[in-house]
Amino acid sequence: MADEAKQRSLLLESASRFPLPSGAKFSYGTAGFRSQGSMLASTVFRAGILAALRSLTTGSTVGLMITASHNPVADNGVKIADPDGGMMTQRWEPFADALANAPYPEHLLQLVIQFSKEENITIGGGQSAQILLGRDTRPSGEALLEAAKQGINAIIGAVAIDMGILTTPQLHWMVRSRNKGMKASEPDYFTQLSRSFKCLMDLVPKEKIKDRMDTKLVVDGANGVGGGKLEELKKMMTGLEIYVRNSGKKGEGILNERCGADYVQKEKVVPCGFGPDDVGIRCASFDGDADRLVYFSVLSQSSDSIDLVDGDKILALFAVFIKEQLSILNQKENELYKEFPARLGIVQTAYANGASTDYLKQLGLEVVFTPTGVKYLHKKALEYDIGIYFEANGHGTILFSENFISRLEAVNNELASGSAGSEHHKAALRLLAVSQLINQAVGDALSGLLLVEAVLQYMGWSIQRWSELYSDLPSRQLKVKVADRSAVVTANAETQVVKPLGLQEVIDAETAKYNRGRCFIRPSGTEDIIRVYAEASTQEAADGLAHSVAQHVDHFLGFCSPHQLA
Numbered sequence: 430m431a432d433e434a435k436q437r438s439l440l441l442e443s444a445s446r447f448p449l450p451s452g453a454k455f456s457y458g459t460a461g462f463r464s465q466g467s468m469l470a471s472t473v474f475r476a477g478i479l480a481a482l483r484s485l486t487t488g489s490t491v492g493l494m495i496t497a498s499h500n501p502v503a504d505n506g507v508k509i510a511d512p513d514g515g516m517m518t519q520r521w522e523p524f525a526d527a528l529a530n531a532p533y534p535e536h537l538l539q540l541v542i543q544f545s546k547e548e549n550i551t552i553g554g555g556q557s558a559q560i561l562l563g564r565d566t567r568p569s570g571e572a573l574l575e576a577a578k579q580g581i582n583a584i585i586g587a588v589a590i591d592m593g594i595l596t597t598p599q600l601h602w603m604v605r606s607r608n609k610g611m612k613a614s615e616p617d618y619f620t621q622l623s624r625s626f627k628c629l630m631d632l633v634p635k636e637k638i639k640d641r642m643d644t645k646l647v648v649d650g651a652n653g654v655g656g657g658k659l660e661e662l663k664k665m666m667t668g669l670e671i672y673v674r675n676s677g678k679k680g681e682g683i684l685n686e687r688c689g690a691d692y693v694q695k696e697k698v699v700p701c702g703f704g705p706d707d708v709g710i711r712c713a714s715f716d717g718d719a720d721r722l723v724y725f726s727v728l729s730q731s732s733d734s735i736d737l738v739d740g741d742k743i744l745a746l747f748a749v750f751i752k753e754q755l756s757i758l759n760q761k762e763n764e765l766y767k768e769f770p771a772r773l774g775i776v777q778t779a780y781a782n783g784a785s786t787d788y789l790k791q792l793g794l795e796v797v798f799t800p801t802g803v804k805y806l807h808k809k810a811l812e813y814d815i816g817i818y819f820e821a822n823g824h825g826t827i828l829f830s831e832n833f834i835s836r837l838e839a840v841n842n843e844l845a846s847g848s849a850g851s852e853h854h855k856a857a858l859r860l861l862a863v864s865q866l867i868n869q870a871v872g873d874a875l876s877g878l879l880l881v882e883a884v885l886q887y888m889g890w891s892i893q894r895w896s897e898l899y900s901d902l903p904s905r906q907l908k909v910k911v912a913d914r915s916a917v918v919t920a921n922a923e924t925q926v927v928k929p930l931g932l933q934e935v936i937d938a939e940t941a942k943y944n945r946g947r948c949f950i951r952p953s954g955t956e957d958i959i960r961v962y963a964e965a966s967t968q969e970a971a972d973g974l975a976h977s978v979a980q981h982v983d984h985f986l987g988f989c990s991p992h993q994l995a
């Protein structure tokens with residue numbers, strides 16, 4: 430009891446140092462709390478408490494990442510990684526919201542005590558907690574890291590370990606690896622990626638090496654954390670000629686400003702630092718915290734238009750490759766042949782281009798949809814032996830179930846002793862290497878990039894050949910600023926508006942006017958806006974559909990002031 434009294438006074442005293450900014454309202458949202466960096470000290474302090482409680486209750490290490498990803502440099506944010514390296518369980522989000530918005534220290538203390546009782550968490554010592562901290566390169570990150578440490582230290586027994594400046598996926602990877610008892614430092618991360626990449630490159634069929642495509646790749650680092658990390662990783666690799674631009678070095682530009690994966694994917698134009706000299710060259714863009722990856726090529730010397738190869742096409746490339754390896758493994762060659770069943774599942778959101786879904790289905794693949802946000806996609810992908818998920822914006826990965834990996838290891842061992850070097854053996858080795866290369870905790874631009882590169886080499890494909898897998902349907906995304914975005918409630922993986930009443934009928938009526946029209950709206954979970962997405966058979970039609978629906982949204986929900994469309 431004495432310790433509980435100590436815990437209460439420690440929490441009260443620490444919380445009094447981080448008052449809630451007046452008028453602020455925080456929500457855990459699609460990917461943690463986000464706001465202007467200058468507003469977030471109290472939120473990050475409270476996220477520190479949240480992380481400590483999460484570690485206490487699971488008995489494992491958790492992560493706390495300070496980043497606002499692709500958002501402007503003045504913004505920042507914080508999110509928690511669960512012991513498996515994935516996003517914090519959604520069950521805790523209401524508590525996270527309540528904690529972040531508790532008006533006074535006494536209120537905060539009551540919330541912690543009550544929640545700890547409900548969740549059977551022993552506070553006041555006796556149990557230990559460990560939290561790995563990471564942050565991206567934002568200037569507000571250092572002070573916010575200090576706030577996180579103070580939040581963690583406000584829970585007796587909790588220890589913060591500062592892992593320094595990291596990409597978001599590196600932190601998630603470290604949490605996962607540490608809890609699995611595996612090597613979990615940054616050099617270990619680089620070693621795992623470079624080794625498994627080499628393994629895949631060594632398994633590129635000899636006949637493909639003759640007409641090997643260009644090994645040159647130019648990467649836009651969004652002036653964020655990913656460029657520098659790629660430079661480090663590059664030193665440990667051979668077989669690729671990588672050039673990093675918008676690397677975040679002083680003077681090169683501002684984080685996410687006219688560069689990075691979000692800009693390239695949404696605007697479909699050449700990012701800063703790229704131009705006429707890059708026509709036809711394979712280029713890629715990371716976002717500010719390097720958990721998103723898109724590819725593109727510059728189309729002409731005279732315009733800023735690009736051929737975008739987005740998350741949907743990365744997904745298609747990976748799906749084709751994995752499917753091929755599985756079918757090689759299942760080729761009946763001799764009497765010893767044993768079937769190697771594997772359930773392969775593809776997970777997309779409503780933002781996936783309709784042409785990508787058609788393509789994947791036509792390959793005979795099972796495609797399912799979830800709401801926006803990795804927390805939903807990841808969970809769904811875990812239901813398969815191999816689950817591949819990607820958001821159109823380039824966030825995604827491939828998940829392998831433990832059962833599948835142990836079956837694969839067993840088959841690999843058998844093949845290694847009986848038919849080493851056979852096509853079956855190579856396919857097993859490739860799948861094992863992919864499971865090592867691709868981040869199993871969360872989508873990761875660095876590991877995704879290496880897998881794309883290895884698969885392109887395997888296929889002998891240029892970026893143009895890859896892009897031709899299917900043609901994207903023209904699409905348009907708009908943002909509408911409304912008085913209260915929570916007034917929009919959706920269903921069916923966000924494709925139908927349930928509230929406000931009558932809006933869905935209006936969207937349906939607009940959509941029906943267009944050939945191959947598809948349109949949906951949803952409240953953003955990271956920005957204070959409603960997003961409108963439209964697709965149709967021509968760009969003009971997609972633009973028209975998006976604009977007319979945006980106007981209806983504004984009419985139903987907007988301010989009395991003129992439209993604010995972006």
Ligand SMILES: CC(=O)N[C@H]1[C@@H](OP(=O)(O)O)O[C@H](CO)[C@@H](O)[C@@H]1O
Pocket residue numbers: 459460498780801802803820822824952953954955956960
């Ligand atoms: C249309 C879009 O790109 N939405 C993004 C964006 O979420 P919103 O809830 O749409 O703001 O940020 C999320 C976090 O990075 C990402 O998961 C998601 O895909």
Ligand SMILES: [Mg+2]
Pocket residue numbers: 498499597716717718719720721
């Ligand atoms: Mg990001």
